[in-house]
Amino acid sequence: MMDLMDARHTPVIAHGQEGADDQAMDQALMLRVRDLAKDFTLHNQGGTVIPVVAGVSLDLARGEAVILTGVSGAGKSTVLRMLYGNYRPTRGTVEVRHGGRLIDLVSARPRTVLALRRSTLGWVSQFLRVIPRVPTIEIVKDPLLARGVDDDEATQRASAMLRRLNLPERLWRLAPATFSGGEQQRVNIARSFVDPAPILLLDEPTASLDGDNRRIVVDLINEARHDGAAIVGIFHDEETRERVATRHFDLSQYRAAP
């Protein structure tokens, strides 16, 4: 388990600069996607095959934020889900850095995928999915405690995060089941960013947040990136997109032939 943790604390290595040697490039590479394709076959509708994307190849290094773009239906969400191992690709590989090596999510055993999700891949959406009766502060502390951070420090960091996201302190001891949608979303953000995963997959995490809170989330994303996180995201909102992106990746050109 230790090597998984160490991956988070390896110093960021400058990348993509001229003169950087291949070794350094290699070390910074967090995600390598090759020839990724996804068709959906609807067996109960006469075996209709719906091709979504094909031939997607992408390298993602530490400190990068790639924003997936393309028209609605271009397959942004499909690709993001394949990067998390949620959708199973029809073809291609999704290699994820784990310590010193790359592991292909597509051919990995299910429990390896689960372990990578726990250690390396973070999925951040606008929806909170947690144990209904656990208090908010515990939900936010949990990723820290799981990593062996002591309780006092975890409480401090979780409190700071909730405060930053403007979640009223009176709610911290309550379970979020009865919170408003926006409050639940902020609990989810706090949990995701209190100890961000080395690779963050962002599925419109700022949707339906107000302007102030959206700006705070953008700051959190950028801080995580500066600390070395590699980010792939989908953002509906143009302004957020521009503030987060180091690079755009237009999926329209990878549209599979129907």
Add this chain to the structure above:
Amino acid sequence: MTAPAQQHYNYAYLDEQSKRMIRRAILKAVAIPGYQVPFASREMPLARGWGTGGMQVTAALIGPSDTLKVIDQGADDTTNAVSIRRFFSRVAHVATTEKTRAASVIQTRHRIPETPLSAGQIIVYQVPMPEPLRKLEASERETRKMHGYGEYGLMHVKLYEDIARYGHVATSYDYPVAVAERYVTAPSPIPKFDNPKMNMSPALQLFGAGREKRIYAIPPHTRVRSLDFEDHPFTVQRWSTPCALCGTTKTYLDEVVIDDRGGRMFVCSDSEYCEERREAGHAGAMLASAEAMKLVDARQPEDAP
């Protein structure tokens, strides 16, 4: 010796094949202490459930040179004890006695005599319910497996339930025992007061259940342990007063109502033991008045089986 009226019956009532079958069951039972051996229970001239199992065991092993004692609830003079004793004196021509020491075979219901048994003696228990697990597990198939595999946790669950409900183990008779640290066994409905007498007894202990068709045994000098918890060890009943007739404090006492104004006294359940002590000159607090009221001789059993 043989009276003409009994010539219609085989010796000891049962035919030789039946006795041989029962003896085989007894031998197996002795070889596997505490294990319930099934046997083909025969009809006896009284209803099943009234001691027919004990009678069949007695009939299978008794011979003309034996001396038989029969007790019911500790007394030799109750109807059932008298009937069974008379039965065997007629069909097996054995001598009978009320003296524990003088008996070679003792058939009993609900008690073990207070006078310690000795080597060479056989005590035969009448058993209504031979399966100690039955009240907890209804399936015979399952209880056989539980015995076979030594899965006796359920017995302690029962003891747990007693302690949880009453603060102590409320089972006061037919208190389950582990025989030779292997089979958990029902000692028949003797008071748990008698359980320690079974442990390492020099006598052979045989158990017959006629209705349930089971025979089991505890050979001489076998360890018999009453089940308990470390923090709730097994204990026997104690009385605050000695026997009102013989003054002993070492026996199991029965409560006897002596008049219709609520008067009562506690006396030895084992009538022969009590009498022997009185003959030896021991006297309890109420002996004189009991004799004056002719209670000692007029004493009757408290209840039918």
Add this chain to the structure above:
Amino acid sequence: MSAAAQPSLADDAAPVLSVEGLTKLYGDRIGCRDISFSLWPGEVLGIVGESGSGKSTLLRCLAGLARPSAGRIAITLEGESFDLFALDEPTRRRLMRTAWGIVHQSPRDGLRMGISAGGNVGERLIDAGSRHYGDIRAAAEDWLGRVEIDSSRIDDRPGQFSGGMQQRLQIARVLVSGPRIVFMDEPTGGLDVSVQARLLDLLRVLVRDLGIAAVIVTHDLAVARLLTDRLIVMKDGHVVEEGLTDQVLDDPHHAYTQLLTSAVLT
């Protein structure tokens, strides 16, 4: 959730349960056929399918209650591996009362209705050799608390409990002996939706905190999504699809799974 529950990435860790080519026939009829999978400590595996799909047959074999017609069920406990049905019966029965746990759909099948809640929980400790009343009672009280049954109810019989409480009692009775594998057959079947949610919640926390491996049979995909890491989809006695729970539910490949997931809201 907790560090203890995280499976290591290293695949050299031994699975606690390993099934190879498991087949159970009832005469000519197939109960289940050629099932293979492994289960690691801390993992929760769901088996879904409709009534008659063979999922309950499979569970009965795994739990040691029915002997398979062919195939092998290997168990690893404390570094020692053995074939479940090569064990003699007393050993298998002893394991089922200690290292195994079975949570039945009906609490009546898993509880002793004539015995108090405390006695029901205490039985497995007694089976495991405890002969100290005070210790047994303290453990029973602790476990009733963990499944959210007030300790004042310790001497009540299960018949006096609601359906949800009975099911929680059954879980306490199973978990008290610290089993390594727990099998659950429709654990929330027959309960109200709100009671179900509470029970699922409790199960999830307990299974994760204790690092137990669990196999849950259910026809309820929402239950599967909430509780399981991996899923096996069964139809007509065989496995039609398997994978991570979210993969199978969100991106079903087999026609039957697509039908199953489109028929319900998850």
